[in-house]
Amino acid sequence: MLKTVASMLIEGTAPFEFGVLCEVFGIDRTDDGVPPIEFRVCGERPGEPLQMSVPAQIVPAFGLDALDDVDLVAVPAALIRGEYPPAVLDAVRAAHARGATLLTVCSGAFVLGATGLLDGRRCTTHWRHVDEFAKRFPAATLDPDVLFVDEGDIITSAGTAAGIDACLHLVRRELGSAAATTIARRMVVPPQRDGGQRQFVAQPVQDCAVDSLEPLLSWMLGQLDTEHSVASLARRAHLSERTFARRFVAETGTTPQRWLATQRVLHARHLLEETLLGIEDIARTCGFGTAALLRHHFRRVVGVTPADYRRTFAAR
Known part of the structure; x- marks a missing residue:
């Protein structure tokens, strides 16, 4: 502690x-x-x-x-x-x-x-x-x-x-x-x-340079269980798809879909630590849909499977 x-x-x-x-x-x-x-x-x-x-x-x-x-x-x-x-x-x-x-x-x-x-x-x-x-x-x-x-x-x-x-x-x-x-x-x-x-x-990625997309990022964090396309996000940001994609990478160091997948993994990690929800339920809650997709992205970001992470870090 x-x-x-x-x-x-x-x-x-x-x-x-x-x-x-x-x-x-x-x-x-x-x-x-x-x-x-x-x-x-x-x-x-x-x-x-x-x-x-x-x-x-x-x-x-x-x-x-x-x-x-x-x-x-x-x-x-x-x-x-x-x-x-x-x-x-x-x-x-x-x-x-x-x-x-x-x-x-x-x-x-x-x-x-x-x-x-x-x-x-x-x-x-x-x-x-x-x-x-x-x-x-x-x-x-x-x-x-x-x-x-x-x-x-x-x-x-x-x-x-x-x-x-x-x-x-x-x-x-x-x-x-x-x-x-x-x-x-x-x-x-x-x-x-x-x-x-x-x-x-x-591993390193480019730092966030400015915060002009911060309101959109905050909104996305509250909509993790919803599918988002670059087109729909660009419309919400009142930008063309090309301009939105370029600005998103400049400000976050990654693409919209990869950023969203990582935020979903972060939310899944919290649920693995603090709840007794099953892996399938966590996958749906976080927007992955299936446990297989959750495992794929979780291992990419965290380096271990959701089950292994829960065994190590779940609240006792």
Whole structure:
């Protein structure tokens, strides 16, 4: 269960990646039904300002001892350096040794690499840094082509926005689909990007660029059990079919039918977790019609069959 999260800051921390951790774990969303999470901002010297990667400073309220009892230690991106503070590395190692999960965003993987905890483990980082990372940490198994890698007790994410995918994945894994979807909706991001975020490893797709189709996307989410053609969706968006198809791909990174299939899979995953509905009933409710079609799309997106997913993630 994810109850306590510590964000581990060092000199040169990147504000956006730190902000991702604050958005997902640091904001009280209990009014929306998300379980409470205690969020601690930690540094080697609490109360002293740290220079960020931009002309700004941040003051961590907690010291390294605050990592002693947290469920998750999250390390945001920071300017890459030759060496990292030994006390920070020791604190991260100790937290992991007693059972804390570790998560890195973007170049935060270099901090984890310096601890030695990525040796023999699959991981990822920003595509610009893969050559340097591989040279510095040859014992780690680096996958440069994914949004994030979930190794159970260690999760590493690729550049910048991929940290959102990794954080939402962890929320879904620990707190369920409803909590992840609620947080994603408040952040105005997709709860899962198409082609990415399989059960343990996700593949990248183009980020959503603008939100001009957002009202249509929201409407589609409420009509998952209905058949939708490109022609009917284009009419609803008051666009020609060609313009609609081009804009949809530009804004979501995928086609209307593939996006819709993925959203149906997300809904099916929620029903598998939270209800006792049979696979056939879930298939009809989500708009797939048959269990065979549900299994096909579910395995494409999640990487396992609906039955296997339910055995692993169904609410007890």
